[in-house]
Amino acid sequence: MxxxxxxxxxxxxxxxxxxxxxxxxxxxxxxxxxxxxxxxxxxxxxxxxxxxxxxxxxxxxxxxxxxxxxxxxxxxxxHHLLQPEAMLAIAQAAGDPRDKLRAVLARIVDHVTGPRAHWGSRVVMRELLSPTEHAPVLVHKAIAPKAKILLGIASDILGLPATHPGVQRALFFMMSPCLAMLVAPRELRTGVLPAIASDADVLLEDLLAYALAGMEAIARRYRQQ
Missing domain, CATH: 1.10.357.10 (Tetracycline Repressor, domain 2)
Known part of the structure; x- marks a missing residue:
C-alpha cells in the first residue's frame, strides 16, 4: 500500500x-x-x-x-506620540468636537508629564529643531495624515470649512504649546515651572481652555467679516 x-x-x-x-x-x-x-x-x-x-x-x-x-x-x-488609528477613532466618534480635542491633547499631556519619556519624543524634537534631509519623510508620512484629522476637528469647533485658511492657522496655534512642552527640558518643567508637571489633569484642562478660547476668538473674527 x-x-x-x-x-x-x-x-x-x-x-x-x-x-x-x-x-x-x-x-x-x-x-x-x-x-x-x-x-x-x-x-x-x-x-x-x-x-x-x-x-x-x-x-x-x-x-x-x-x-x-x-x-x-x-x-x-x-506614531508613538500620536497613534493615527487612535486619532481616527476619536475623530470619527459621535460627540462634541471639543471633547475630541481634549482626548487628543490628553495623549500629549501624558507624554509630557509621564515619569519616563519614550525615545520617540526626543527623536522627533531633534529632527524638528535641527532638520536633516529625511525631514520630508516625517512630514509627509507621519505629520500630514494626522494634521488632516486634526483639521477636521478644528473645523467642527470653528464652524468653518477644513480648507479655510483660518482653520489651518488655528490648528498651528493650538498645537504650538504642545510642541513647546515637548521641547522644554525636564529641568525647566520640574524646576523653573514645576506646575507644568505637577498635575496632569489640571494641565490638560488649562491647555484645553487656552486652545478653545483662542479658537473661539478666531471663529468670532471670521463670523464678523
Whole structure:
C-alpha cells in the first residue's frame, strides 16, 4: 500500500516571517534609542547592530540603508506620540468636537508629564529643531495624515470649512504649546515651572481652555467679516 505524501504546511514560513518582523522591530527600537541619544549624524549602524546584538548586514536587509532606518524611526517615533488609528477613532466618534480635542491633547499631556519619556519624543524634537534631509519623510508620512484629522476637528469647533485658511492657522496655534512642552527640558518643567508637571489633569484642562478660547476668538473674527 502506497501512502500519499502530505503537502508541507506553511507554518515554518510563517514562523520565519514572524521572527523577521520581530527582529526588524527590535532593530527599530534600539535604533530609536541611539538616534535619540546621538542624533542622525553621530549614530552609526555599527553601534545600533552591536546594541541590538544582530550582524552588520541586518540594517540593510530589513531597511535598505541607515538613512532608511532613520526614516522608519522618525515615523515610528511620531506614531508613538500620536497613534493615527487612535486619532481616527476619536475623530470619527459621535460627540462634541471639543471633547475630541481634549482626548487628543490628553495623549500629549501624558507624554509630557509621564515619569519616563519614550525615545520617540526626543527623536522627533531633534529632527524638528535641527532638520536633516529625511525631514520630508516625517512630514509627509507621519505629520500630514494626522494634521488632516486634526483639521477636521478644528473645523467642527470653528464652524468653518477644513480648507479655510483660518482653520489651518488655528490648528498651528493650538498645537504650538504642545510642541513647546515637548521641547522644554525636564529641568525647566520640574524646576523653573514645576506646575507644568505637577498635575496632569489640571494641565490638560488649562491647555484645553487656552486652545478653545483662542479658537473661539478666531471663529468670532471670521463670523464678523
Amino acid at each position: 502506497t501512502t500519499v505524501p502530505t503537502k508541507p504546511t506553511a507554518a515554518p514560513r510563517r514562523a520565519a516571517r514572524s521572527d523577521g518582523d520581530a527582529t526588524r522591530q527590535h532593530i527599530l527600537d534600539i535604533a530609536g534609542q541611539v538616534f535619540a541619544e546621538r542624533g542622525f549624524a553621530d549614530a552609526t549602524s555599527k553601534e545600533i547592530c552591536a546594541r541590538a546584538e544582530v550582524n552588520m548586514a541586518s540594517v540593510n536587509y530589513h531597511f535598505g540603508s541607515r538613512g532608511e532606518l532613520y526614516e522608519a524611526v522618525l515615523v515610528e517615533a511620531h
